[in-house]
Amino acid sequence: MSDDTSPEAILRKRLYWHSRRGMWELDLLLIPFLQQRYDSLSAEDQLAFQQLIEEEDQDLFAWLMRREWPGNETLRRIVKMIVEHAESTDNSAYRTL
Template identity: 65%
Template sequence: MNEPSTTEAAQRKRLYWHSRRGMWELDLLLVPFLEQRYDTLDEADQAAFRELIDEEDQDLFVWLMRREWPEAPARRRIVQLIIEHAESADSVGHRPV
């Protein structure tokens, strides 16, 4: 078994399970973003996503529903990327129901 692919697979599983929050609104934003965009992000944005999903659900909800913006620039950027992804997927009819 190849060590890097095993590590990458384990990290991917962790990211997937941490992206499933149990709050429908968050699941609809985080899981598709992970599945469709994460691999195309640069290292800094991937790191920001990994850090973001360690936040509390209530903070994620406030940020992803655009009620407030995170103060940290990297966190604000990843939140904006997730929102933009959801809006673009919604406009072409790819948003899961």
């Protein structure tokens, strides 16, 4: 992370630290998605990611492990994007989850 103090850099740092959940499985999905895909998302999808990381860990775990899907369509869309990103990258650790 850089020393940039622009609003965008501050938001990015906040998102990074909120994506670090302390659960290896969640970190493995959220952080790479943030680093590799977030900047290319539409403004709507960026807001959805911001909303998603405010959710409880147990909900995030169930959603990202595909045990259930969020009832909110916006959250469901971003969860599917994160799961698809993990499946499409060379993330062998994800395949063992």
